[in-house]
Amino acid sequence: MPNPNLQFMSEIPPVPDYNPIRDALAGTNDSQIARALRLFASMPASTAVFANPVRYRRTVACDGTPVDLSIRSFAIRGCLLEEDIITGSADAVRVIFVGLFGRFATAEEGRSFSKFISREFNAAVNRTLPDVARFMKRFPEADAGAVMQYIASIRKASNDSRPVNGSRPAGELLRDLMHAHLENAAVGACSAYMRALSNRHERRTKLFLESLDRDDAFHTIFSLLLRRKVNATDAAILENNGAIQIHHGSAGSNMVARYLATLHAKSVSDIFTASQMTLDGARHFGAIDDLTEFVARLERVSPERQDELIRQRAIQGNLPVFGHPEIGAAGRSNLIELDPRPALYLAPLFAAIDAGHVKVSEPRRKRVRIVQRMYQIAFAEGIEKPNRAGRLRVTPNTDFGTWIVAEVLGIDERDRTLLSYVFRGFGWMMDVREQLQQPIIRPVIPPDPAIVPAAADNGVIPEIIGAVHDRLCRPNAFM
Secondary structure: OOOHHHHHHHOOOOOOOOOHHHHHHHHOOOHHHHHHHHOOOOOOOOEOOEEOOEEEEEEEEEOOEEEEEEEEOOEEOOOEEHHHHHOOOOOHHHHHHHHHHOOOOOHHHHHHHHHHHHHHHHHHHHHHHHHHHHHHHHOOOOOHHHHHHHHHHHHHHOOOOOOOOOOOOHHHHHHHHHHHHHHHHHHHHHHHHHHOOOOOOHHHHHHHHHOOOOOOHHHHHHHHHHOOOOOHHHHHHHHHHHHHOOOOOOOHHHHHHHHHHHOOOOOHHHHHHHHHHHHOOOOOOHHHHHHHHHHHHHHOOOHHHHHHHHHHHHHHOOOOOEOOOOOOOEEOOOEEEEOOHHHHHHHHHHHHHHOOOOOOOHHHHHHHHHHHHHHHHHHHHOEOOOOOOOOEEEOEOHHHHHHHHHHHHOOOHHHHHHHHHHHHHHHHHHHHHHHHHOOOOOOOOOEOHHHOOOOOOOOHHHHHHHHHHHHHHOOOOOO
16 A cells, blocks of 8 residues: 555655747747757757756966856755755755755655665665675675676566666656666665674674664665764765765766656666766776776885876876866866866865864875865966967866775775765656656756856855865865
């Protein structure tokens, strides 16, 4: 019998009316323009999930030079803003609810939804732990992605994952999506914990889980990744990081989720397996792995040689976690676009360090100091090229902040993509549900103007960006 407290699971936000291709076709008398527009006639009206316009301006000092920043800031469904997360008025569950249902939850709905997530996660842990333990004993160094794909294959072979299509009741499909994703999250997190055990012991993992308060699925995941019971400070930093990552616009993994929904994937599992594989791609979250490898190389040379190697990579245009394929994140003028997320991830980390709640070990401090130096060279100081006017400056992307947070808190290098996967999966669900209403193959879709937040003269985000920038420009930001 359906739970009356979960009736909202059947809700689907309406499809937006905004359709720029249709409107442009109707408004043109130019046959050449009309022919070109008809090539895109299969595009949907727009997306009503996510908009990420430039909303703020901020000037910062870069080695004595004023640089004007154009700062993007996102909105979910036009009603939940990025600053709601960083000011503490929206946690991850609230963001997920708004993204899936297009409105804020009532207090009772919020509690029911949070309990549903934890209940599904805990059941998945109990259901899969023996299979995960057997796999880890045979392949003790397997990363979380491989284990998730193994369990997903078992799920499919057991007919435990049904198809994706618009004819299925919306609430039933959403429950299946939640079931598959939370099982993957449980499998990934438990396998990460087991990898640290010398004998990959199922019983020791069970004992550790029994020592936790399992009313919050995300806190349980954080504990498994940290390999210790997460404290309130660590949990707040990690949930802030994850909540900001829940949806990622037209990123490759989101487009894969949309594409498989359009094709009516025969298994809900396939949505998450394919999207997770995309997330692990060398040009998606591969920058995190690239940064780990680059830092390891820089650790082996002198500081002077470190600076030289950083400049070389910046000049070549392949400095890990700097630059962005979709925004003007590099330039020689005094105007440049900036992804605010690295600063938004680092601000609570810096606050915790200053308060003495987070201790940075000397080995980790040396590693994050190297990454801080990358920021100083690539952005604050800029790069001079022979016969080119002006200094090239490149801003960091989301992976810069995620890597530092994970490094300082002690998350294993191999589990840093998993941390993002846990939250990104809910964003893929948002896209799947919308995709079934208005199919699209092509990846570029405009947001409905109704969900685009207005530009703002001031706000908390520019202040955070200025403060984090100033701190990263000083010698020892992580002291």
